[in-house]
Amino acid sequence: MRILNGENVMETIIRENDNVLLYLTKKRTYLVTVKPDKTLHTHRGYIKLDELIGKKYGETIKSHLNTDFIILKPTIRDYILKFTRKTQIIYPKDIALMIFYSGIGPGSRVVEAGTGTGALTSALAHYIRPTGKVYSYEIREDFLLNAKKNLEKAGLINYVELKLKDITEGIDEENVDAVFLDLATPWLVVPHARKALAEWGTFVSFSPTIEQIVKTVKALRENDFIAIECMECLMRRIMVSPSGTRPESRMIGHTGYIIFARKTLREKA
Ligand SMILES: C[S@@+](CC[C@H](N)C(=O)[O-])C[C@H]1O[C@@H](n2cnc3c(N)ncnc32)[C@H](O)[C@@H]1O
Numbered sequence: 001m002r003i004l005n006g007e008n009v010m011e012t013i014i015r016e017n018d019n020v021l022l023y024l025t026k027k028r029t030y031l032v033t034v035k036p037d038k039t040l041h042t043h044r045g046y047i048k049l050d051e052l053i054g055k056k057y058g059e060t061i062k063s064h065l066n067t068d069f070i071i072l073k074p075t076i077r078d079y080i081l082k083f084t085r086k087t088q089i090i091y092p093k094d095i096a097l098m099i100f101y102s103g104i105g106p107g108s109r110v111v112e113a114g115t116g117t118g119a120l121t122s123a124l125a126h127y128i129r130p131t132g133k134v135y136s137y138e139i140r141e142d143f144l145l146n147a148k149k150n151l152e153k154a155g156l157i158n159y160v161e162l163k164l165k166d167i168t169e170g171i172d173e174e175n176v177d178a179v180f181l182d183l184a185t186p187w188l189v190v191p192h193a194r195k196a197l198a199e200w201g202t203f204v205s206f207s208p209t210i211e212q213i214v215k216t217v218k219a220l221r222e223n224d225f226i227a228i229e230c231m232e233c234l235m236r237r238i239m240v241s242p243s244g245t246r247p248e249s250r251m252i253g254h255t256g257y258i259i260f261a262r263k264t265l266r267e268k269a
Contacts, residue, residue, distance in 0.1 A: 020074065086117055089119035106130065114137060178203070
């Protein structure tokens with residue numbers, strides 16, 4: 001058995017209620033749930049979604065204007081980039097680094113704030129499943145409801161506990177493997193993170209400005225965290241073409257800075 005996105009990929013036949021990604025070009029893809037009575041309308045024609053039932057991933061389906069769409073299985077990145085956004089999200093390049101450095105994996109228990117759109121929440125849930133849990137704190141109920149819908153769509157809601165709570169007032173969980181932050185005042189959460197983390201726990205924080213990371217690192221030092229590292233991840237896309245291979249002219253100039261730190265059992269200074 002092979003598992004991709006928590007599902008058995010040997011099960012290649014598409015069935016009612018499956019999510020599929022219809023690929024037209026790199027920039028035009030459509031994430032749809034296969035419902036018999038639904039139709040996808042695109043500028044290259046429409047597709048009745050019940051025609052997907054019984055097809056295999058990798059196969060092609062034609063729109064009524066005879067345009068080919070390739071049927072792909074959505075990855076966690078596809079889901080996140082298609083989420084309904086109520087806040088800025090953390091982008092895949094930063095999420096990847098944050099999760100890898102944190103050391104979490106299947107079975108980990110992770111605290112996160114704020115939930116926002118649920119992009120990082122979904123990625124965390126994807127990596128800690130099937131036996132782990134993400135405890136995600138958010139102060140805005142409307143954001144929490146939107147994130148819940150996004151998590152349901154991605155099939156990840158069962159691995160997440162959404163909490164309508166200000167994390168600067170404290171963390172309910174103990175012995176967690178990691179604390180992930182993406183909110184305006186991460187330094188206020190550092191003492192709570194120290195209490196909530198297991199001895200081996202890791203702290204990860206994402207902030208768009210330098211002022212925020214300076215305050216957060218100061219708080220980490222005051223709370224006896226060690227191995228504090230700050231970094232920025234710049235990603236440059238490369239165009240590979242028969243006429244010449246070179247970096248794309250445009251790139252995303254700035255997303256944010258990431259801080260990693262490890263807990264110690266030393267007494268607070
Ligand atoms: C930039 S968004 C997070 C986006 C999220 N990381 C994602 O990838 O979708 C920041 C969120 O933190 C929430 N927030 C701000 N202060 C908070 C606090 N003290 N406790 C919990 N959530 C908070 C905000 O309401 C907002 O939804």
